Amino acid sequence: MRTTLSIRRAALVFTAVGALALTGCGDGGGSKKSGGGTDKGTDSAPTVTLPKLDGENISVAAVWTGPEQANFTKVLGEFEKRTGAKVTFVPAQDPIVNFLGTKIAGGQPPDVAMIPQVGAIQQAVAKKWAKPVGEEAKAQLTKNYAKVWQDLGAVDGTQYGVYFKAANKSLIWYNAAAFDNAGAAEPKTWKDFITTAETISASGVTPVSVAGADGWTLTDWFENVYLSQAGPESYDQLAKHEIPWTDQSVKDALTTLAELFGKPELIAGGADGALQTEFPTSVTQTFTGGDQPKGAMVFEGDFVSINIAQTEAKIGTDAKVFPFPAVGADSPVVTGGDAAVALKDSKGAQALLTWLASADAAKIWAEAGGFISPNKSLDTAAYPNDVQRTMAEALVAAGDDVRFDMSDQAPQSFGGTPGKGEWKILQDFLKNPKDVAGAQRKLESEAAKAYKS
DSSP states (O other), X not given: OOOHHHHHHHHHHHHHHHHHHTTOOOOOSSSOOSSSSOOOOSOSOOSSXXXXXXXXXXXXXXXXXXXXXXXXHHHHHHHHHHHOOEEEEEEOOSSXXXXXXXXXXXXXXXXXXXXXXHHHHHHHHHTTOOBOOOHHHHHHHHHHSOHHHHHHTEETTEEOEXXXXXXXXXXXXXXXXXXXXXTXXXXXXXXXXXXXXXXXHHTTSOOEEOOTTSHHHHHHHHHHHHXXXXXXXXXXXXXXXXXXXXXXXXXXXXXXXXXXXXXXXXXXXXXXXXXXXXXXXHHHTTSSSTTSOSOXXXXXXXXXXXXXXXXXXXXXXXXXXXXXXXXXXXXXXXXXXXXXXXXXXXXXXXXXXXXXXXXXXXXXXXXXXXXXXXOTTSOGGGSSSHHHHHHHHHHHHHGGXXXXXXXXXXXHHHHSOTTSHHHHHHHHHHHOTTOHHHHHHHHHHXXXXXXXX
């Protein structure tokens, strides 16, 4: 279990993110620019040995699009150069388990899938789709990853997943000009966060942009409040459904969340507007319009930087960031991630897992921006600015104390399906935050069905 001391230590590291953001740290988007880190390129001595795979075709399925897909393709391109294999990116849809099921039923499974939920990895193993990780990839995992990241990719003691991409999902990004105009300061506690929001509202700018159309962002709101308020032990219990969603700790967290959701004047477009706002828009509308944006703050992970890069805002000057405010004694540290899982027993699939577990592979996307790696062997000088570097260092420093996204640990039918389960119930709660007890009953009913099946 994570101790209060370890949470506090990680929170202190994350606090440095806000301080570094004040210094002007360069670009955080999809292309490397000057500012933070040393670009060593990909021609330095390799840290991983890969087999020759001339003529072999390998397919990789992932839900990534836009800049994320483009940057992952760079990682695959270097693998092609080193092995001689040809790698094809297969665009997948959420929920990825359903997509993979269709491909497998049609006799066309990809060699490797990038799976974003722990629960989905467990489902892939239960359906006998997933193949165990080979010895070479396991050696890279042992060398480069904290035990928690290895355990997240394992089922019943057998390693199936290689966590390539991680996310720090405990950040609030904000429009610096809107804050300056309102005379607002970065809040450290939830109480201060609500006060700051009201101060910004009084200045004529709606304070918080919420991506309510994407239910996964609402689960992240809940998880950060819950982890900070209820503590890591209860978090672990709820993640495993060892305590019910009707528990007092869930009531407390939803009641806290209602302090924001229950004040439509604090949310861009009110509840109805938020429920029509998709994640990319929630970010871009925060960093367009100068000091009169549609929202002054937006909550989500380090990957927000990708969407900020699609605006004219510069990270560290126009766009700044602070840790998710502490509801209890400490700020929470919640993470997520995407794991590579082999669906074919082939030399090429195993070689790709080995590559993705290496520091060389992580370095390529780190240099491109919009990426954090749990790989502790990656030289953090590869990150393009101090903001991303600090977030990555904090993630690695947390080691086994990291807490993984709760909804991603749940069965996908409850924690990872658009329009259903936790996603839908929290969207309904955003619309009617007074009905805490009703939301709890629905969450428990859906969770009970999902975990039982």
